[in-house]
Amino acid sequence: MKNSNYILATALMAIFSSGALAEETTLEEVQVKATSEKSGLNLKKQNTTGSRLGLTAKETPASIEILDTQTIRQRGDITLREAVTRTTGITDISAPGNGQAFSSRGFTGNNSVAQAEDGVRLMTGAGTLTYPSDMWGYERIEVLRGPASIIFGDGSAGGIINSVRKQVNRETSIEALVGAGTYGAYRAALGGTGAIGEIGAFRIDASVLGGDGYISRGDYDSKKIMTSFLFTPTENLKVGFTLDHSDESPTANFGTPLINGRLSHSMRNKNYNIEDKAMDFQDTRARAKIEWDISPTLKFRNEAYWFKSDRKWKNAENYSFNSATNLVQRSSFLNIEHDQKQYGNRIELASTADLFGHQNRFAAGWEISHTDFIHSSVNGTPSNVPVNGYKGLFNAPSSPLTNYDADLNQQAFFIENALNATDNLKLVAGLRKDFINSKREGYRTNPDTDRDLSALTWRLGTVFDVTENTALYAQTSKGTDPVTTLLGMNLTNAEFSLTKSRQSEIGIKQALPNAKGEWTLAAYHIAKDNILTQNPDNPSFSIQGGKQSSRGVEFSTVLFPIEQWRFDFNATLLKARYDELEQSGVSRAGNTPMNVPEKVANAWVYYQVSNWEAGIGARYVGKRYGNDANTSSISSYTVYDASAAWHVNDRMTLRANIRNLTDKFYAALSRNNNLQQIVGAPRQLELTAEFRY
Template sequence: MKNSNYILATALMAIFSSGALAEDATLEEVQVKATQDKPGLNLKKKNTTGSRLGLTAKETPASVETLDAQTIRQRGDISIREAVTRTTGITDISTPGNGQAFSSRGFTGNNSVAQAEDGVRLMTGAGTLTYPSDTWGYERIEVLRGPASVLFGDGAAGGIVNSVRKQASRETSIEALVGAGSYGAYRAALGGTGAIGEIGAFRIDASVLGGDGYISRGDYDSKKLMTSLLFTPTDNLRIGFTLDHAEDSPTANYGSPLRYGKITHSLRSKNYNVADNKMDFEDTRARAKIEWEISERLKLRNETYWFKSDREWQNAESYTLNPIAQTVSRGTFLAITHSQKQIGNRLEIIHEDTLWGNLNRFSAGWEISKTDFRHASNSGNSATDVIPVAGYTGTFLSTTSVLRNYDADLKQQAFFLENAWNATDRLKLVAGIRRDYIDTERRDYRGAADSDKQFTPETWRVGAVFDLTADTSLYAQTSRGTDPITNLLGLNLANGEFDLTRSRQAEIGIKQALQNLKGEWSLAAYHIAKDNIITQDPVTPSISVQGGQQSSRGIEFSTTLYPVEHWRLDFNAALLNARYDELREGSTGISRAGNTPTNVPEKVVNAWLYYQASEWEAGIGARYVGKRYANNANEITLASYTVYDASAAWHVNKQMTLRANIRNLTDKFYAALAYGSTQQIIGAPRQLELTAEFRY
């Protein structure tokens, strides 16, 4: 807290001592903005996640969506998780163990819904990803739904979330934010960019946040520093460097124990974790990127990166309520540490020319990376205790020490090609293919045998886009992706015997920008089947085999409308049918065919209505998440819920905005997520945040 307050004070001093920039700020007061810059689906803007060829969202034969920083701020979304779950069909399934994770199109977790920053992924270690966590410093968030393996490798059958950072500019600007809210919440952030010499530019973004949390002993804090340098020695050459560091200690919330299978309002604010709990994530990233326009038709890009992530947990993670004795039995006293390092390089060339008289864009590339992962834990701990339901914290118990568990090494190479050809003035054909070479090794230190495994998956996408008019396009595509059965980092001997799962998708859709810039909309229908998931042998159920299958089919609709002056409507909805087609579980091989996978809602709807005037704005939003299940047997149900949010802002002048955001306006009591069969994480109650935003 002392460090956070010091950084907060420094940020405030920087904001209010910036009088030297007053003259520049005055010059920038009159701004002319084209109407096409209105927030929306951005169909006619380039999307870097759906393709590497510079295609717009409208030209891409896939479901892509862009969430801009202005919209994120209007809605009051602080974390990447909050912002992403406003997009079409994506829900948050993050638990303390996996950092942040999502559900998309019926597929869940960090082995099926990938995450990236500026198009570069950090490999998933033991199911966990922890960066980036908050939205400050990012220009936009791009989402590609459906298999993304042809662009980003394995582990993306449900899609990928790509956070795109703000770029360094030679035009000086500063932005800042300070805020406070319910449950002791505080937030401060500062960002700035400007020139270095004759050819350089810099950008720095820093943020701190924290609070007491809405459950007892639910304190949390986070801080990060993002830095970037950009040099343009010639008009055709750009050289960039970034160095980031983040420390995140979120609330260690493992949920509330169920009373006769239901959550209980009286336990909403209770925390049954130990008093000396730990959950600390530290991430450091460095990158160097070169972009060289060799000629008008040929470009080269090369990016070298180094990532490091250290994580530590110490918690009691499972709780079972005895409603008669009014006690809670605690178990799974688990202590874990992760040390993960990744180094890699991606080289690609992009060529633009004509083919048979029509524009043709082509890219080819090579990517190589090496990841080292070290895992230690108190595996084998059998400690348990019983505490009063009224709340007695106690301390961490363990019958074993934290010892080195296993080391894992992952080496990957990939070659990829992508092509987009304008076959006619209206028809565009897009295709991509990728071949990976994966070598994973694991060394066990707890008596298990070492293991190693090689994979050579081939993934592809073929699609077509037909322009009915200049503003309306139809598209169709089919694609193939791959997911690991568990994490590639740390496959044990048993799991190393299995191959990667395979996903196949077929999708059709329509995208349209309305006339007179009244808005945009898109509609998509898809079917995804994922083969080779682990199931039990039907003859000998004690043996695990590949051969299971799960699938989903659905319809997604999203729109941004400007029906009349000052008013804006954002709306999206996803309806799907997700099921196991073939899955057997347990010692008797019980069939789960026809059941819905865990934590997958089959209905998700988001809506926001805004009124925007020159001096003030206001908005109200709603989020509906349908019924979900806590296990594959579909015996434990999480009820559907609707949460309302509201916001209002006063633009004091060109440099200052005062904003208020209320989350969970009606104080809805609901289960946000299942954590095992005996407890569920309860959604956050009503919270108010007041912020002051500054721009110079």
């Protein structure tokens, strides 16, 4: 396992040497059941993504979806990308250069669909985000669709995906997993929690995974360790710390060139990258958090953090087929390095005191962060290779040279309030003011830049409880996105302001009687102004003034119609378009943005009895376009997955998962102006054993 076993060994030593296990030689027996309570859509569970007020999904006037770890495991999902794309309307547009990226409500990429861990974001560096990826150690995923700027700032007009980690507990428990699958796949993970002395508790989660991959020379591996500590010196004070590290080398798969405009099945497992390809992402994170209950209705919170991310690429990224020579032309030979550091602090005061006799929840705070980003690169020499083969090493005159050193300083003040105006009517409002300074010290041919930006974002909403289990809601909100990443703004885009997005949304959320299920329905319209467009007076330059919009309907439900059966279904219908956009002297008005499907659906059917369960699911992604001109398209596809599990006893479960059950051949993503496409993964089988103590 590529020298990764030390992580699991370290975790085991920490768990079994803790005071929690050393104090007593005999532990009280704990009964653990394989089955659990019906989770559904978790409408009545508090979330930390849609608001800082402790509202449930039902109380929040926005589209909030909570995906718990039990459901993720039942579906056989390992990565964040796999799990999130089963939520409503979210599709995966990840490519090796951006790490992991998503499309939501017609908006794409890491500058429009944000990602966070436990409510804290790592800033996007050159369009890339890489953490978290493996879902081991996380309790749930929370997804907010639509502008999330009042909580998370700029770069979230399409929504945000927040991974919430498992919490520490003084009651000792251990869980483990081992698995193996096709294409040389392996996986092992361990997690445990317990007490430290009289006032402390800890949690450690570690995992390793890897394999050969489904394309030639497609090997990959990943390893991480997550640690958490919590101390409660008094009943009103909590002090917590986390320290994590991950090292990931994913498959360097940049896609397959199209042959005469078509994707060839014969090239499904071909890899046209260089022989000495490299791609590695290392992330280290540390956080400290204090929670102080000043009074029964007033709480103080402070969180400080430090993140570091080192990324390396060495690849031939672009491929195109030359019919005259029958060769694949390779270009964009790039050796790139990112050195990114970020630290910050968020201070917050929250109140639950009544206001004029009405229940009221209030939060206000200030956050500050600094990010340092160094971008280095060197170009290699292009080359051609046969269609049925590959050869060649990276050929460059030097090691990567520094292009620029960017500093990003951000401050934000925020305020939120939720007032129960009547027993059935809740009014929710939020306001955020951001101050941003982006500096760039250029090297080589890159000039220096210095740019100040500011943004005022807000949300107004109302929730009306028709009954105890049924709520109608409406909201309008404003968000902002940068025209490009805020880290490393160059001379061309340094004068541009933030784009502005405005959303209107209405919906209904309902929990069915007798715990038979939950469902939600939402309709929305989002308009985004000031996107980049071509200068009509000088086509070689871009200006702000373009517009794009999307409108759609989203439906999701989890049903328990009869004993032992569960049905999950969600679907999205949207119309995404450019309202004003000029490219190459041609208007793109009315066109659909590239890599945006306008129809997306997911379905799962489960059957579960006391000691075994089985399920089958489908994921549908509609037609997409490979460029903004809409002259090339990517066909829709449906992929089926299946799973089965045998609960041997209260402490052991054996599970089998099959992904892409029918071995569907399809294009997952377009690249290089649709001259090449990344082929979706073929049928894969994984067998795992899960343990609980």
